[in-house]
Amino acid sequence: MTQPSGAGTATFSKSEMMIVAAARELAGQRVCFVGVGLPNIAVNLAQRTVAPDLELVYEAGVFGARPERLPLSIGDPTIVTGATAVVSMYELFSFYLQGGLVDVGFLGAAQIDRFGNINTTVIGPYDHPRTRLPGSGGACEIAINARQVFVIMRQSARSFVETIDFRTSPGNLGGAEQAARIRREGGWLGRGPSVVVTDLGIWHFDDDGEMRLDSLHPGATLDEIRATIGWQPRIAEDLQATAPPSPAELDLIRRELDPEGAYTK
């Protein structure tokens, strides 16, 4: 699905743009809990570019992974060899995550609503689902205990919906005010979602706790944004244009991280 973008010297796919934009968001972050799927390649790109000191936390029980190849999933022998620490899952979830040491939880999602609440459990009713999805894994506790949450997912009318079918991982609940109160009163460590990176643009959350499009990727249009979302989206007044992937970023993805195009097709 590689398309000429016209915005840079190199051509790149929408997925490559999404991964690059997500990696750049990690600049300045210290400890990142890596979710399954797209977050895996985004954080590995970040570690090789904007965030060389990023400590990668994998729920399999690794703190400070230094993978030499892209891990095949969230468990892989390459995240063990050379890591800072390998611990039991009990320690990882209890001491590292619930203990408050994770700055960013990086998640994927099947469905998301305007307030960043996430569904990865079922499409349709829980007891008779049309599509059974993987479920929480560690996402539910990451969304509650990581200091902030980043989301990476492809945008479509089926995934960006007015009402999610099941709330697996809480975001800004019904809005910023309610979410702040519940998070404070409940003693949650996490402030909730702060960015959603898609194949079309970069969304942050405004004072109401609602997603706002702050940057449009090269080649994407506002019509496309509106056609792939189940509500009237908020668009920043000073909407930015995402810088296209650099040759170096593309080279890392294509040669080192995903030579077979598993994530970038």
Added chain:
Amino acid sequence: MSTSKVATMHDAVADLIRDGDTVAIEGFTHLISFAAGHEIIRQGKRDLTLARLTPDLIYDQMIAGGVARKLIFSWLGNPGVGGLGAIRRRIETGQPAPLEIEEYSHFGMVGRYTAGAANLPFYPIRSYFETDLPVANPLIREIESPYEDGKVYAVPPLKPDVAIVHAQRADAAGNTQVWGLLGCQKEAAFAAERVIVVVEELVDEAVTRADPNRTIIPGLIVEAVVVEPFGAHPSYVQGAYDRDNRFYLDWDAITRDEDSIQAWLREWVHDLDGRASYVEKLGAERVASLRPAGPAPSGSVNYGEYR
């Protein structure tokens, strides 16, 4: 000197697993005892409750093999690849047979084993707030801290009848050593009534005693030690062999269709008599391709001698 607990896979499964048992084959992407799962299918065990954080391909195979009536889990998928067709069909359509499910998050499952191992009535975690998980599974319950500082969620203890753990090595008494990802095998083993350990290598007691920090499961709680090299394939064993990703990718197609799964089970489980035949069928070339590119030994530490 302890008595040897070394047994064949056939005997360990026949003697220690009963129809209707709750069985946990643990190991988080790493050290998954496919060999034990296949033997359970071959022996035609029935009505098992299968517990595991990530059912992975092994429970897809076992559920397709007709051994289970219920699944307890926290993440249902083919890691890094896609879905588990046999399980999904049973949940979505009830075909060819319904499957009862009981669903948690990873931390919830780890907490359940921990409570089971420590003989606690529940395990409290800061998760599940403002989600639909406690609605889907009423065993996840909100409780008030007895110290009046807020609410947490409780999960009930999970005490499997049998836990099966694959490991790099154990001695004949069952003292078991693991390195690499530790998952929650220790918690699952201590929570279980009976423990089967499956190892790449049987070592002398002097080897385990020379490095006691690496022993995650003591022989005290182990019923059987099965020596089954390559018994975790297509999952991996740190330092011994890599995940056979080709198989995980192939499974994506096999699992889409009930007939193709049954054909696979016939060829790779029912028509073989055990893991040695499986490895032989896999072929030396495939096996060699999964070895690590090179060694990465740990330094050794000095425990000291004290008299």
